[in-house]
Amino acid sequence: MSALSVPAAGPTRTDGPEPVLVGLGLTLNYGDLRVLDGVDFRVAPGEAVGIVGPNGAGKTTLLNALAGSVTPDKGTIHIDGRDITALRPELRCRQGIGRAFQIPRPFGGMTVLENVLVGASYGTRLPRRATHQRCVEVLELCGLMDVANRRAESLGLLHRKRLELARSLATDPRVLLLDEIGGGLTDAEAAELVSTIKQLRTLGISIVWIEHIVHVLVQVIDRLVCMDAGRVLAEGEPGAVLRDAHVVDAYLGRGSHD
Numbered sequence: 001m002s003a004l005s006v007p008a009a010g011p012t013r014t015d016g017p018e019p020v021l022v023g024l025g026l027t028l029n030y031g032d033l034r035v036l037d038g039v040d041f042r043v044a045p046g047e048a049v050g051i052v053g054p055n056g057a058g059k060t061t062l063l064n065a066l067a068g069s070v071t072p073d074k075g076t077i078h079i080d081g082r083d084i085t086a087l088r089p090e091l092r093c094r095q096g097i098g099r100a101f102q103i104p105r106p107f108g109g110m111t112v113l114e115n116v117l118v119g120a121s122y123g124t125r126l127p128r129r130a131t132h133q134r135c136v137e138v139l140e141l142c143g144l145m146d147v148a149n150r151r152a153e154s155l156g157l158l159h160r161k162r163l164e165l166a167r168s169l170a171t172d173p174r175v176l177l178l179d180e181i182g183g184g185l186t187d188a189e190a191a192e193l194v195s196t197i198k199q200l201r202t203l204g205i206s207i208v209w210i211e212h213i214v215h216v217l218v219q220v221i222d223r224l225v226c227m228d229a230g231r232v233l234a235e236g237e238p239g240a241v242l243r244d245a246h247v248v249d250a251y252l253g254r255g256s257h258d
Helices: 059-067 089-095 112-123 128-141 157-170 187-203 238-243 245-252
Strands: 021-030 033-043 048-052 074-079 097-100 175-179 206-210 223-228 231-236
Touching: 021 059, 033 059, 033 074, 033 206, 033 231, 048 059, 059 074, 059 097, 059 175, 059 206, 089 097, 089 112, 097 157, 112 128, 112 157, 128 157, 128 187, 157 175, 157 187, 187 206, 223 238, 223 245, 231 238, 231 245, 238 245
Parallel strands: 048 206, 048 223, 097 175, 175 206
Antiparallel strands: 021 033, 021 074, 223 231
């Protein structure tokens, strides 16, 4: 059975199955600046977790630590119970961590299909025929079949975002990390992207999504995490977190964090 054809998985509570990805006590300093301060983070199989917070809160640094782009000074990271704290990003990819970046950087001289083939060949160990079939399924899911043979450098922003998502999805991730993938899109384009990401929920892939466009984010996620100054300020049901006084304070600067 294709990895893109598994049975649908509904929202998963973190007090149910064992989490697929866990970061414990993640601490990272850039000189005298502490950008992560003892962060605990976990995502369950099939769960979608959103991360919000003001600029400089540590959101992207957390994703960098989970993906292996930076190594925390303290703390550990596990996927499916395996310690991956010391693994390089490419090895984490093969362990099941995919990532889509805020600014898409496709291989411009390659076609859309060739870009996705790179991801599938790099992140999976499928036979050649199965790899090609997976790429076709990913292109269909991400709405890219009609531009599969176009050079990536010719794409508009929405299709570049879709391609960034497709390349990550082609690596057969257990967890997909999305870093402000909705940034720069119109409301209509963002709605199209949300529709695609919702389809990913039917594949059982866990999603961790940083996004400033909160009304887009809450259409997809089960749980919301708000960060500020390198710490987790609040987490839980999205509506409750957005009403939390400390979260309002962090975004709007009202009062203090008593």
